[in-house]
Amino acid sequence: MTSSDIFRNSINALKHHSVIPYVPNSHVAKSILLRRQPNKLKVINSQRNDTLPKFFQVDEYKALKAKQINKALDEAVPLRHPAILHEAMRYSLPGGKRLMSTLCIASCEMIGGSQSVAMSMACAIELLVTMAVIQDDLPCLDNDELRRGKPSNYKVFGEATAILACQALHCLAMQHIAMIKAKTVSPDRLLRAMVEINSAVGSEGIAAGQIMDINSEGKEVSLSELNFIHRHKTGKFIEASIVSGVIIGGGNEEETERMRHFGKCVGMAYQLWNDIVDVIGSPEMREKTGRDMMRDKATYPKLVGVDGSKKHAKELIAEAKQELAYFDPSRAAPLDHLVNFIVSFGNNN
Amino acid sequence: MTSSDIFRNSINALKHHSVIPYVPNSHVAKSILLRRQPNKLKVINSQRNDTLPKFFQVDEYKALKAKQINKALDEAVPLRHPAILHEAMRYSLPGGKRLMSTLCIASCEMIGGSQSVAMSMACAIELLVTMAVIQDDLPCLDNDELRRGKPSNYKVFGEATAILACQALHCLAMQHIAMIKAKTVSPDRLLRAMVEINSAVGSEGIAAGQIMDINSEGKEVSLSELNFIHRHKTGKFIEASIVSGVIIGGGNEEETERMRHFGKCVGMAYQLWNDIVDVIGSPEMREKTGRDMMRDKATYPKLVGVDGSKKHAKELIAEAKQELAYFDPSRAAPLDHLVNFIVSFGNNN
Numbered sequence: 242m243t244s245s246d247i248f249r250n251s252i253n254a255l256k257h258h259s260v261i262p263y264v265p266n267s268h269v270a271k272s273i274l275l276r277r278q279p280n281k282l283k284v285i286n287s288q289r290n291d292t293l294p295k296f297f298q299v300d301e302y303k304a305l306k307a308k309q310i311n312k313a314l315d316e317a318v319p320l321r322h323p324a325i326l327h328e329a330m331r332y333s334l335p336g337g338k339r340l341m342s343t344l345c346i347a348s349c350e351m352i353g354g355s356q357s358v359a360m361s362m363a364c365a366i367e368l369l370v371t372m373a374v375i376q377d378d379l380p381c382l383d384n385d386e387l388r389r390g391k392p393s394n395y396k397v398f399g400e401a402t403a404i405l406a407c408q409a410l411h412c413l414a415m416q417h418i419a420m421i422k423a424k425t426v427s428p429d430r431l432l433r434a435m436v437e438i439n440s441a442v443g444s445e446g447i448a449a450g451q452i453m454d455i456n457s458e459g460k461e462v463s464l465s466e467l468n469f470i471h472r473h474k475t476g477k478f479i480e481a482s483i484v485s486g487v488i489i490g491g492g493n494e495e496e497t498e499r500m501r502h503f504g505k506c507v508g509m510a511y512q513l514w515n516d517i518v519d520v521i522g523s524p525e526m527r528e529k530t531g532r533d534m535m536r537d538k539a540t541y542p543k544l545v546g547v548d549g550s551k552k553h554a555k556e557l558i559a560e561a562k563q564e565l566a567y568f569d570p571s572r573a574a575p576l577d578h579l580v581n582f583i584v585s586f587g588n589n590n
Numbered sequence: 591m592t593s594s595d596i597f598r599n600s601i602n603a604l605k606h607h608s609v610i611p612y613v614p615n616s617h618v619a620k621s622i623l624l625r626r627q628p629n630k631l632k633v634i635n636s637q638r639n640d641t642l643p644k645f646f647q648v649d650e651y652k653a654l655k656a657k658q659i660n661k662a663l664d665e666a667v668p669l670r671h672p673a674i675l676h677e678a679m680r681y682s683l684p685g686g687k688r689l690m691s692t693l694c695i696a697s698c699e700m701i702g703g704s705q706s707v708a709m710s711m712a713c714a715i716e717l718l719v720t721m722a723v724i725q726d727d728l729p730c731l732d733n734d735e736l737r738r739g740k741p742s743n744y745k746v747f748g749e750a751t752a753i754l755a756c757q758a759l760h761c762l763a764m765q766h767i768a769m770i771k772a773k774t775v776s777p778d779r780l781l782r783a784m785v786e787i788n789s790a791v792g793s794e795g796i797a798a799g800q801i802m803d804i805n806s807e808g809k810e811v812s813l814s815e816l817n818f819i820h821r822h823k824t825g826k827f828i829e830a831s832i833v834s835g836v837i838i839g840g841g842n843e844e845e846t847e848r849m850r851h852f853g854k855c856v857g858m859a860y861q862l863w864n865d866i867v868d869v870i871g872s873p874e875m876r877e878k879t880g881r882d883m884m885r886d887k888a889t890y891p892k893l894v895g896v897d898g899s900k901k902h903a904k905e906l907i908a909e910a911k912q913e914l915a916y917f918d919p920s921r922a923a924p925l926d927h928l929v930n931f932i933v934s935f936g937n938n939n
Contacts, residue, residue, distance in 0.1 A: 321793075322798075323793075323798050323801050323802055323805075325801060325805070326793050326797060326798060326801045327793060330793065372757075376753065376757070379750075379753065381748070381749035381750040381753065382750050382753070399730070400730035401728075401730040401731050401800075401801075401804055402801060402804075404725065404728065404730065404731070404753065405797040405800055405801055406797075407757070408721075408725070408756070408760070408791065408792065408796070408797050409792040409793035409797040409798075410792075411757070411760055411788075411792070412788035412789070412791050412792025412793070412795075412797070413788075413792055413793065415764055415784060415785075415788045416784075416785050416788050416789065416792075419781040419782075419784045419785045419788075420781075420785060427777070428776070428777035428778040428780070428781050429777045431777070431781060432768040432769075432777050432780060432781065433768075435764060435765075435768040435784070436764075436765050436768045436769060439761035439762075439764045439765050439768075440761070440765065442757065442761050443757065443758040443759075443760070443761025443762055443765070444670075444672075444675050444676060444679065444758035444761070444762065446761075447757070448675060448754040448755075448757050448758040448761070449671075449672050449675060449758075451750075451754055452672050452674060452675045452750075452751060452754055453672055455750055455751075456672075456674070
């Protein structure tokens with residue numbers, strides 16, 4: 242399905258709804274609207290701030306973005322010499338749901354940036370996600386032999402190659418960001434995005450969360466300690482994916498800070514829901530979280546119960562949506578629907 | 591010893607020599623010269639392109655730069671929460687000779703940049719060197735229990751923490767480069783330096799060299815394969831340290847490409863000499879390379895003999911110096927002396 246198909250569905254739906262369509266790329270949407278409904282454009286525009294579109298196809302949107310991101314990722318890691326290293330880098334790329342990178346693109350587009358600019362950032366984000374995934378599975382960390390239904394990276398390529406592939410993926414991600422060439426994005430903004438992402442991966446982000454997670458196994462963990470682990474292992478990276486999208490999309494200071502708060506709430510809700518899925522989700526969805534329970538890792542349902550966790554996740558999503566309300570609702574629609582999706586049953590990875 | 595001391599020594603030496611002094615910071619040096627030898631300045635300047643200073647104190651220069659870099663590095667990695675992660679990051683920082691970072695600063699200064707600007711880049715370089723050192727010692731890679739006379743990182747902190755410290759050091763290095771704030775360095779130049787460094791660390795650099803090195807153990811290795819390993823494991827990083835110094839120092843295209851060739855030659859000579867030291871060096875110097883021989887890793891003396899290796903190393907240094915001749919000899923003096931040092935007996939790490 243292409244962007245045009247999504248627009249076509251939206252336009253068809255428009256015949257039966259009085260709500261505005263999702264407008265990811267205004268000049269395309271405008272031309273479609275003008276072509277199909279020349280007399281209605283003004284009316285539609287006047288409604289922009291009144292309501293969010295109800296017929297936005299989040300599944301189609303997600304699938305389209307994932308397809309486009311996968312294509313870009315495939316091109317991002319060429320199979321060059323030394324082949325074994327590049328094979329290891331490529332091996333763990335497929336299979337992700339591309340949520341972080343889709344959030345980045347959606348944030349960039351909401352602020353007025355284009356997908357072509359956001360795509361390199363999105364690739365960098367998925368290269369880093371892949372790095373984290375390979376590392377996570379290593380024997381000295383989670384020691385997981387399976388990932389996304391196939392043997393984990395170190396099982397296929399050995400530990401040394403897996404570790405070097407992580408290093409190479411990190412470097413490639415940085416090169417992708419640094420080499421974004423677009424008149425609409427100043428080098429200064431690229432540097433800011435670089436700081437955001439590295440801060441979310443290093444000793445103030447994923448690495449910090451991982452180390453606290455490892456050291457808490459089998460121990461009594463307080464809610465504030467669990468919040469620290471989840472915020473650093475996952476939350477900050479989700480926040481950085483969103484904020485970097487806003488930065489390269491051209492967001493001003495207020496927009497960036499609002500979206501930072503949005504990202505913070507979404508990141509925490511995501512992790513809460515991940516923990517909840519273990520209790521209420523399907524067997525497949527329980528796979529990863531189930532392993533965490535077996536390892537006696539701390540989870541939210543253990544500390545505050547399933548209902549308490551669900552309630553808090555939904556409060557966080559509501560808080561996030563308050564920030565979205567500041568933006569044009571037609572442009573904010575994808576993010577609005579994506580965060581609904583995050584706290585929907587069993588589809589949150 | 592301060593910069594002033596070095597200048598004082600240079601000026602004292604000037605009384606007994608007819609050659610020009612090293613001028614790392616021309617306005618300071620100029621004022622010293624004017625103050626002490628007001629009538630000689632013109633004569634001195636007219637000699638600038640005739641000869642290189644002979645009395646440059648390379649040991650003092652190296653010691654001073656190392657001291658300044660160590661101070662900056664100590665401040666670069668604060669001991670914050672989670673303490674164990676930051677302790678692991680800091681543990682492997684001391685003890686390096688800071689050759690790569692000194693080459694970066696010397697290149698930046700030669701081109702007209704200031705040390706204050708180069709220092710963040712130098713820190714980033716040493717953070718990456720430290721990352722590579724920690725990783726190199728892991729059981730699945732070189733499995734070295736000792737590094738710089740003390741237990742290696744993973745022996746003290748465990749493999750998981752060592753791996754996470756590597757990731758965090760990489761992120762911190764990127765943040766250091768991205769956050770350089772100087773009127774004299776455009777964000778565009780920082781992005782270029784970022785690409786240089788990451789290219790030298792990832793799948794076109796250290797990671798590529800490491801993987802080929804691992805896979806060549808115990809096998810017949812051709813000279814071209816050995817060149818690939820050494821160029822990628824060490825050479826490219828030395829080249830990138832020099833080129834990034836030139837970029838942030840404000841070098842134009844010709845200067846950058848000349849210094850790239852200079853760096854390429856120096857990088858290869860460095861590795862050749864490292865291999866030679868195993869045969870002609872002191873027991874302490876043989877420690878690392880000796881382990882490589884025991885592991886049946888390929889080295890230059892094995893393939894082309896000690897004399898052949900020495901000859902080639904000196905040819906490479908001569909080739910490098912041809913590029914240096916393009917620059918003001920007084921500004922090029924530190925690099926000229928540093929590369930002599932690289933191919934001097936037993937002091938090349």
